[in-house]
Amino acid sequence: MSDRAPEYITLDTVSPVESLADLHAAEAALPQRTERLQHALVHGWGGPPVARSIFVADVGTRYILVRVPPYCRWMRWGVLGSGGSGVTLTTAVDTTGTSLFWSIASTEAAQWVLGSAETGTVADFAARALEMLATEAAEWTTVLVRLYLFVGGAGIGLRGIVFYPVLSLT
Amino acid sequence: MPYVPQTLAQFRPPIAADGTAYARLWDNHDELYSLYTGVIGDHSAAPVATPAGPLLVNTWRFTSRGGSDFGTAAGLRVKLTVVATATGTGGVVQLSNAATAATVAVSGVLATYTVTVTPETADEQWLVNVTVNAASTVTIHAWSAEWVATPSAALFPSGWRRGAATWKAANAAINTEGFGRLTKGPVAIAKDRPICIFAHFARIGQSLLTKTKGRLEQLWGRYDQDYQETAARGLMPRCDTRPRTYTVDWYLRSTGAGTATIRIGGQVIAVATPNVWGTATFTLTQADHEFTVGVTAAVSQTTYFEALQIWRGE
Numbered sequence: 001m002s003d004r005a006p007e008y009i010t011l012d013t014v015s016p017v018e019s020l021a022d023l024h025a026a027e028a029a030l031p032q033r034t035e036r037l038q039h040a041l042v043h044g045w046g047g048p049p050v051a052r053s054i055f056v057a058d059v060g061t062r063y064i065l066v067r068v069p070p071y072c073r074w075m076r077w078g079v080l081g082s083g084g085s086g087v088t089l090t091t092a093v094d095t096t097g098t099s100l101f102w103s104i105a106s107t108e109a110a111q112w113v114l115g116s117a118e119t120g121t122v123a124d125f126a127a128r129a130l131e132m133l134a135t136e137a138a139e140w141t142t143v144l145v146r147l148y149l150f151v152g153g154a155g156i157g158l159r160g161i162v163f164y165p166v167l168s169l170t
Numbered sequence: 171m172p173y174v175p176q177t178l179a180q181f182r183p184p185i186a187a188d189g190t191a192y193a194r195l196w197d198n199h200d201e202l203y204s205l206y207t208g209v210i211g212d213h214s215a216a217p218v219a220t221p222a223g224p225l226l227v228n229t230w231r232f233t234s235r236g237g238s239d240f241g242t243a244a245g246l247r248v249k250l251t252v253v254a255t256a257t258g259t260g261g262v263v264q265l266s267n268a269a270t271a272a273t274v275a276v277s278g279v280l281a282t283y284t285v286t287v288t289p290e291t292a293d294e295q296w297l298v299n300v301t302v303n304a305a306s307t308v309t310i311h312a313w314s315a316e317w318v319a320t321p322s323a324a325l326f327p328s329g330w331r332r333g334a335a336t337w338k339a340a341n342a343a344i345n346t347e348g349f350g351r352l353t354k355g356p357v358a359i360a361k362d363r364p365i366c367i368f369a370h371f372a373r374i375g376q377s378l379l380t381k382t383k384g385r386l387e388q389l390w391g392r393y394d395q396d397y398q399e400t401a402a403r404g405l406m407p408r409c410d411t412r413p414r415t416y417t418v419d420w421y422l423r424s425t426g427a428g429t430a431t432i433r434i435g436g437q438v439i440a441v442a443t444p445n446v447w448g449t450a451t452f453t454l455t456q457a458d459h460e461f462t463v464g465v466t467a468a469v470s471q472t473t474y475f476e477a478l479q480i481w482r483g484e
Contacts, residue, residue, distance in 0.1 A: 031181040034352040041356040063311035139172040
């Protein structure tokens with residue numbers, strides 16, 4: 001397990017910023033900066049968040065291939081519910097058979113609900129789901145995820161939902 | 171050899187004299203080029219029971235983009251991963267471009283298969299074809315395409331270069347050029363590597379069987395509706411801490427004179443010509459950007475997006 005959080009790889013020119021007054025600090029700064037950049041890149045920052053559209057009008061099972069970076073700890077998921085007054089998602093990840101439940105009470109015709117640490121049950125879903133996905137392997141791995149999606153409630157003109165896993169890391 | 175995280179403390183003087191810490195930096199530098207594989211496109215297919223053949227049962231199209239390095243990378247390949255369930259043994263998934271193709275047989279219960287093709291150029295158009303014989307069926311659940319690259323020792327256009335043995339040897343000099351390569355290497359990869367950050371695909375020709383007026387939600391399309399209405403929404407996730415260039419590629423399929431409009435983060439792209447690949451490039455700020463597509467279809471005609479891919483650029 002790495003001892004530092006990855007950061008975005010910015011595309012600006014990398015230049016030393018450490019003071020040369022402390023030669024020992026300057027000597028250490030360049031390899032440390034290199035390691036930080038390598039670490040950030042291999043974790044996917046400055047790189048490949050994953051989003052895709054999955055449409056389910058009523059109820060259905062979908063499989064998605066999720067690419068998990070090395071030493072991944074968690075991932076963030078987003079859902080676009082459309083046209084319904086209630087949406088329930090149930091996921092089961094690979095062969096563990098564990099079910100997770102995520103209810104969205106939405107009265108909006110179309111609303112983004114992004115998993116985050118501030119949104120109650122959404123965060124609960126995201127944290128548990130991604131804990132199961134976090135392989136913490138040394139290399140990129142492709143994980144097959146089974147999603148069981150149910151669109152329900154008293155919605156009028158329910159058109160379905162779109163499910164997006166969005167790659168994120170601590 | 172995978173990337174191996176290093177502790178930062180080992181670089182504080184006095185540094186171990188055996189040089190292993192620096193050698194590891196170079197090994198990771200080399201490893202990152204192949205590890206940072208570019209996603210070309212992902213699709214989660216609605217499971218459709220296919221009839222027994224012999225016939226072509228499913229086809230998707232997608233396009234690939236390459237950075238400047240990919241014109242010189244040795245062993246550049248497109249790898250397709252397919253999740254499928256099949257009955258019988260006649261199911262075949264083919265990945266093809268204009269010049270070449272490769273196949274993988276699929277059979278049995280839910281399983282993952284891969285097939286790899288070496289393209290002649292990085293920017294190509296691809297087809298995923300699924301065929302069965304008279305005694306088999308195939309259900310495709312998901313597929314994902316990605317670049318696989320093995321770098322040569324040459325200096326790449328992006329400025330990235332593999333570490334030579336002399337850099338890693340014991341008592342090797344630690345100089346400005348070496349650290350220039352190391353510190354700029356990850357940036358060069360992140361800047362050059364093409365990444366598809368959003369993808370939508372619909373099976374070719376499937377909507378031609380649909381004759382219900384109005385919405386074709388799953389296809390991002392419309393049937394017999396000559397006024398434009400939002401056909402789909404999507405999210406383009408945040409990719410950077412600064413404004414960045416993005417490219418969208420699309421293939422709008424229409425049996426008539428269908429049109430579409432793509433709206434992304436304030437950009438409005440009018441699609442006037444169907445049945446050809448189209449592309450547009452623009453710059454967006456550092457945020458998640460929601461986007462919408464609107465579609466029109468002439469009387470008794472069908473229009474939908476067979477492919478829409480958004481790429482992160484420089």
